[in-house]
Amino acid sequence: MxxxxxxxxxxxxxxxxxxxxxxxxxxxxxxxxxxxxxxxxxxxxxxxxxxxxxxxxxxxxxxxxxxxxxxxxxxxxxxxxxxxxxxxxxxxxxxxxxxxxxxxxxxxxxxxxxxxxxxxxxxxxxxxxxxxxLARRLVRAVGDPGERFREDALRLLRAVRFAAQLGFAIEPDTLDAMKETAPYLARIAVERVREELNKMLASAEPQIGCWLLCETRLFDYAPLVAGLFDKSVDDSWRLVHLPALTQRWALLMYAAGYETEAARQVCTGLRMSKRETESICTLVSLLGRIQPDWDSPVSFDWGPLLLKEGRETCEDLAHVIQACWWNHADPRLFSAMQSAYEAMPVKSLKELAITGRDLQVALQKKPGEWIWRTLDTLLEHTALHGLPNERDVLIEVARKEVARDEY
Missing domain, CATH: 3.30.460.10 (Beta Polymerase, domain 2)
Incomplete structure (x- = not known):
C-alpha cells in the first residue's frame, strides 16, 4: 500500500x-x-x-x-x-x-x-x-570514505549498524577509514550514538556489530563503553537469542564482568531512560548474585526471586540465563519458574489477609518501618513456607516477630 x-x-x-x-x-x-x-x-x-x-x-x-x-x-x-x-x-x-x-x-x-x-x-x-x-554483501562508502566520515561522524556507527542488520562485511578501504576517523565519533550527540547502538543490538546479527566496534576502536573516547564490547565480544553471539533490548544490554554487561555500578554508569553515560536503566541494572544485579556459568545449567529456587522481584523481571532474567546456557539450554527453566509461581498461595502484599493498619491496631504501636519489615516477613512465610493466610494467624506471628525485634 x-x-x-x-x-x-x-x-x-x-x-x-x-x-x-x-x-x-x-x-x-x-x-x-x-x-x-x-x-x-x-x-x-x-x-x-x-x-x-x-x-x-x-x-x-x-x-x-x-x-x-x-x-x-x-x-x-x-x-x-x-x-x-x-x-x-x-x-x-x-x-x-x-x-x-x-x-x-x-x-x-x-x-x-x-x-x-x-x-x-x-x-x-x-x-x-x-x-x-549488495550482491557482494559489502558496506562501502561513496567516494572518499575518510571524507564521508569526517563530514558526518555518525556514519561510523551507521556502517556498523548496517553490517549487523544485513550480515554484511565492511569494504577494506571503508574499514581503514573508520579506524582513522574514529575519534570524530566523540563529537556526536549521545542520543544519536545510543540510537544507533540500540539498532545494532536489536539487529539480526549483533555479534558482527560488536566485533566491528572492537576492530575499529570507535569508543576509545568512552572507556567503559569500549570495555563493555571488548570484554563481551566472545559471547555476543548469544544476543540474538534474547527478545528484548534491555536483556541484550544486561547480557553484554554480565559477559563483560560489569557489576551494577558500572552498568549504571554505562546507562547514564548513554542517557538511557530511567525505566531502561533500572531494568538493565536489576538484571545485572541478579545475574551477579546467581552467577550462571556459560553453558552449564543448574537448577535453583525461583520462589524467593519471584516474590521479591516479580514475575516480569524473573521472565526477563530467565531469558538471559537461557542465553548464558544456550549450548546446553535447560528446556525446564521456564516451566520451573511457572510452577514456582503457581505454587505460591499469595504473590504480593495486597493478597495478604492483613494490612499495615491492621497490624498497627492489633499491636497498639505507632507507625514506622517495623510495619513494612513485618509485612515482608509475613508474605515470605505465607508464600513460601506454608503459613496460613488467615488474619488471626498472621497477627499472632507478627506479634512474635515484633517482640523478637524489640528484644
Whole structure:
C-alpha cells in the first residue's frame, strides 16, 4: 500500500514536468526483499513547487529542501536534489545548494547501497554500483570514505549498524577509514550514538556489530563503553537469542564482568531512560548474585526471586540465563519458574489477609518501618513456607516477630 501511495507522489511531480525518484533505504530494501518502513523521494522540484502541488504537507526542513507530503494519512519525505556545503560540526552541512542533476544528489550520500534511485517503472540509477555491493554483501562508502566520515561522524556507527542488520562485511578501504576517523565519533550527540547502538543490538546479527566496534576502536573516547564490547565480544553471539533490548544490554554487561555500578554508569553515560536503566541494572544485579556459568545449567529456587522481584523481571532474567546456557539450554527453566509461581498461595502484599493498619491496631504501636519489615516477613512465610493466610494467624506471628525485634 505504501509504495502505491508514494508512486502517486512521483506521478504528480512528473505530470507537472519534474523529475522524481524513490531514493535511499527504500530502494536498498526493495532490492534485498526486506520490509520497507519509510519511503523517501527525491526530485528536481524546489520546495516551493512541492508545497504548491501538495497542499497537505508539513514543511519538515525547508532550508534543506525537505517537505513531508501526506497521502491518505501516510507521510513521504520529498527532498530537492542538493549538494552540501562544508560540514562544521561533524554532523550537518553548514549550507545546502539545490541542483538539477540526480547524480549530484546521489554522490553526497553515505554508502553505495543508499545512493541508488528508482523511477516509477522500476529503472535503477546506480552510479556507484550499490547493487553490486549488495550482491557482494559489502558496506562501502561513496567516494572518499575518510571524507564521508569526517563530514558526518555518525556514519561510523551507521556502517556498523548496517553490517549487523544485513550480515554484511565492511569494504577494506571503508574499514581503514573508520579506524582513522574514529575519534570524530566523540563529537556526536549521545542520543544519536545510543540510537544507533540500540539498532545494532536489536539487529539480526549483533555479534558482527560488536566485533566491528572492537576492530575499529570507535569508543576509545568512552572507556567503559569500549570495555563493555571488548570484554563481551566472545559471547555476543548469544544476543540474538534474547527478545528484548534491555536483556541484550544486561547480557553484554554480565559477559563483560560489569557489576551494577558500572552498568549504571554505562546507562547514564548513554542517557538511557530511567525505566531502561533500572531494568538493565536489576538484571545485572541478579545475574551477579546467581552467577550462571556459560553453558552449564543448574537448577535453583525461583520462589524467593519471584516474590521479591516479580514475575516480569524473573521472565526477563530467565531469558538471559537461557542465553548464558544456550549450548546446553535447560528446556525446564521456564516451566520451573511457572510452577514456582503457581505454587505460591499469595504473590504480593495486597493478597495478604492483613494490612499495615491492621497490624498497627492489633499491636497498639505507632507507625514506622517495623510495619513494612513485618509485612515482608509475613508474605515470605505465607508464600513460601506454608503459613496460613488467615488474619488471626498472621497477627499472632507478627506479634512474635515484633517482640523478637524489640528484644
Amino acid at each position: 505504501g509504495k502505491e501511495l508514494a508512486a502517486s507522489v512521483l506521478k504528480t511531480l512528473e505530470d507537472h514536468g519534474f523529475e522524481a525518484y524513490f531514493v535511499g533505504g527504500c530502494v536498498r530494501d526493495w532490492l534485498l526483499e526486506r520490509p520497507v518502513h519509510d519511503i523517501d523521494i527525491c526530485t528536481n522540484a524546489h520546495p516551493g513547487d512541492v508545497t504548491r502541488l501538495f497542499p497537505d504537507h508539513v514543511p519538515t526542513g525547508l532550508k534543506h529542501g525537505t517537505v513531508s507530503v501526506r497521502v491518505n494519512g501516510q507521510f513521504f519525505e520529498v527532498t530537492t536534489y542538493r549538494k552540501e556545503g562544508k560540514y562544521e560540526d561533524y554532523r550537518r552541512p553548514s549550507a545546502v545548494e539545490f541542483v538539477e542533476e540526480l547524480s549530484l544528489d546521489l554522490e553526497r550520500r553515505d554508502f553505495t547501497m543508499n545512493a541508488m534511485a528508482m523511477d516509477l517503472q522500476g529503472g535503477l540509477h546506480d552510479p556507484f554500483d550499490g547493487q553490486g555491493d
